Amino acid sequence: MQLRCYQCSWSFGVGKDEIAAALEALQASGGTHYDAHCPRCKRANKISLEQLKQSTPRPRPSEKPTA
Ligand SMILES: [Zn+2]
Numbered sequence: 001m002q003l004r005c006y007q008c009s010w011s012f013g014v015g016k017d018e019i020a021a022a023l024e025a026l027q028a029s030g031g032t033h034y035d036a037h038c039p040r041c042k043r044a045n046k047i048s049l050e051q052l053k054q055s056t057p058r059p060r061p062s063e064k065p066t067a
Contacts, residue, residue: 001055003045005038012039014047016056023052 001019004011014036022034026049034052035044 001047001051003036003047005041005043005045007038007043007045008041010038010040012036014055019052019056022047023049023056026052 001014002011003014018036022036026032026034032049033046034049036047037044
């Protein structure tokens with residue numbers, strides 16, 4: 001996902017692997033935000049859990065057809 005640093009307006013990408021790891025860590029710790037550090041100014045940009053979830057293709061829920 002692409003982020004824009006709130007501090008220096010630098011655009012940088014966060015990889016799928018990093019997002020997946022962040023999601024796991026947040027769900028394990030009960031956190032609500034992930035700090036993505038800007039590669040330019042090193043500021044932590046908060047990404048909400050919702051944003052993380054939306055940026056990853058979620059596993060298809062195994063829907064059972066009710067026939
Ligand atoms: Zn920055």
